[in-house]
Amino acid sequence: MAEVILGISAFFHDSAAALIVDGKIVAAAQEERFSRIKNDPVFPANAIEYVLKEAGVLPTEVTQIAFYEKPLLKFERLLETYHAFAPIGLKSFMKAMPVWLKDKLFFRRMINSELKKLGFPHSKLLFPEHHLSHAASAFYPSPFKEAAILTIDGVGEWANMTISYGSGNQIKIIKEQQFPHSLGLFYSAVTYFLGFEVNSGEYKVMGLAAYGEAEAEETKSFIKKISEEIIDIREDGSFLLNMEYFRFATHLTMTNDRKWKQLFNLSRRENKDELNQKHANFAFAAQQVLEKIVLKLAKTALDLTGSKNLALAGGVALNGVANAKIMELEALKKVWIQPAAGDSGGALGAALATWYISLNKERTPELEDSMQGAYLGPGYSNERIASMIRKYSDLNFQYFEEVSLLRETAKAISSGLVVGWFQGRMEFGPRALGNRSILGDARNPDMQRKINQKIKFRESFRPFAPSVLEEDVSKYFQLDGVSPYMLLVKKVKDVFKSETFEKQKNFIERLDEKRSNIPAVTHVDYTARIQTVSKKTNLRYWKLLNALKEQTGDGIVINTSFNIKDEPIVCSPQEAVECFLKTEMDLLVLGNYLVYKEKQGLEAP
Template structure:
């Protein structure tokens, strides 16, 4: 049985393909169109999935969309009626789009798919899955658990913003929901907006900024903005928010509460903004942990799965794991809307079609390391790079690993394009920029000279799974970079009294451990454990770096500049390589050195993309 899942028309459009319950392919549209968070119908992602499966659309048994547009339209209409006459202007602006596209989305989807198969049986084979059920299915069905509580938290689906389901075998039953406008995701996004970052993309910045501040506004948030019950359920005080009726997230009353208007994107970040970030991060963590404790008490199930945009808050995830309310935790790596495409397909296969789950031995999940995107054979790589004007040498596997490890140990930044592209927002050693974590200048160098982004943003360590506990306070799998833990005390550097007294961004350049490039100002790190079973070549590179340096850790950041989607093809990688200050690039077995390239091909990537 072959099922195609699709998410589109909000943000992060994607497609995913199942064959007999096995995930064959999944990818976001942005990687092909090169438009960050592309929300258009995912034509290129669907083309890729079908090609990867060797299929035409006529071979597909069901096409499943990740939410139910009519119910979403109902929520929009009821919200405006509830708040009338406030918000008429945004209602007037939104309604034509909804009437033209969203309300009649079934017809829109049919017309889009006609280019692949005009005679496809849309009446019976086009299915729709509720938004939070898509998220829940994406979290539970690929997980290693036979039974789990499934907690989904995001901005909003149709009505639900937070939902609880119970997964057992091939069943998944929705149990509880919190409805719009009461939303943890929208609360966090409101502070993202208030601190001057883009909603739906800048939440990572807010999380990265939080450790530079003190949570001195947390009491204000608890007292005025959110009412949390003993079981973790919550309500927001809508007097402070405008997202129901207006064209912005917060309002003048919110500004008064926090003592200033929202920061503009080009304004300086102050200690106050850092303290606000620390405050909302602390409150978010408290609510997530309280929710989890309530669910463990109510259902008694030892495992929890997470999905939805809030599940990408890896700091909260790490604290939830350490809290111990649940014995084990599994998070869908594509936890946002892109993962809804996969979840919709899985829900159709197991729930609509009644098919059993494939039993998995051991602790590894069904996501295959999330390496579900395109790969390129060596001959194709060479042809593509040659056509792009690249100068390269072709090395055997051992020589490539040796040369790259030596370059990293010498302090060079390495573009690493190997195997299948990752599905989800994180680069996991398939489309990565790598560096030496021992360098005290690597974090700042990568941010300012390679990524062209704010200097405060942290980088993640990739560590050999077998060595993780010797370097970090984590001895469990974290293959998707979705858990934060501290560097172990033995690897930390003692701070001087002067260094301890520093505040805010002044802390940035103080080395805190043996691996300062991946140690945040609070000694934390967003950890990826690397497994030989899912990415043998990346595991081999880190192993060779360890043999040369004694350090089983690399800096790993996504292969892109700020505002650009992660690279997909060899050509994407070469363009980015020529547009920033990476010294080495390995694509398959091709090795490129910056000094060998034609200077005429150098690009101005610093200003090529909109700020993220």
């Protein structure tokens, strides 16, 4: 009888479900992709139904169910924190307690109740700790027999950073940092102070940081004040936050805005306020401090374990700039980063921890990608696609065999069209990796602004990532290796850089500087968040880039997620069509079907 393990994460943000069968990762997906509520925290009923269907498994055939953290430990932390800071935070305490006393103290009963609705019998639930789930998601899918494991996020139960050692099928936690002294929450506080949304806007801070003026006295002052007043950093990477500047432990906000304004001579930005150079300099300073701490922690992890391999997870592992700096450590040989590094990946980690630790199953690391390129979500056949798009009476579409499909799509990209690309199984994690993507010509200097303003409807300062043929990555970028999950930021090769443009003084106008021969994917600091595309993990996407290379000489495209601002990445063909209709995308490719916008008057059914 097969051992079928369901992993669940829920009730904070990015709820998800993952299923492994006899140790093999079969399916994983976030609830937001089905509910269409970004970062949806609810019990992932839709995601659970999907992973079971993908595996052809009935609820009664699931042998183990694991939840990604220990809720009672989290409640303990909540009580002890309020007690330690009392009477400060009484308002927040009074708001939180009824929810905990009504529902969250009875997690086991609540989860079983939700599972019963889906047809599960009363189940024995396992509750690995939050950071063990992160560590398991990082180490077990990695190609390493043994490795140091570093997990960093906002907070789990008590821990917000752990250093562990993985060997064989076991993980041993060696060191941890506890709440409230959290690097993830520090960066979230900066996110909040700069006017972005916590738990979803942190990557905007990373993008904004590139516009910071490293040599400006203001920037240096920001770094100095953060390091001297906000964070006391130790040599091993551990640190203490000055809690006079933070409110997340006791209030419903992140920062003590008055104290931050006094220290930095900068008011908290409201979402509607325009960004300026001072905001960029502040983001740069925060990013520099984060990188300093992460590098120290990575070095400590390697020193404590004696390993030359490093596996990463936790929300901070999505910071591609910091990840690239880690790769430069002399003691490091190889690094592997979980693509669903945030809480959604905790569902997968909980299932894997159950298989290897609770059931003590033997582990043989796979040299090929056991995450299967992170293509673990729903896929749709051409028959299902055709059935759906026929419901749109005014939608003109045409079926192409693969060779013609790729040639036509490559021709469209090279001629300056924006392409919605919907293929195969949906990605697990926050990045679109070539199956639910919007594509454009990386060589076109107008393409970044066009996609930002006419398709994504988002902030113009945010960069786009390139997808590049794995075998060509070192031609364009200072990267000797691979970056399959778009989690490394590296500089463009000097030979492609352009220094001939007139540098703009205005903060936003700098977007239009043509900084390289691939300007649409070259950020203002000459970097790019790279995805290398492998023939082994995504053959059709690789073939598309190859077709583009045959036509233009360059197998590289802009790749951004198939969605508009504040919506989840599309999951189904219908969602792809609806997104296509309400944006200025030029071409939609659904499986083997092409739809050109200029050929029809388009009305949704």
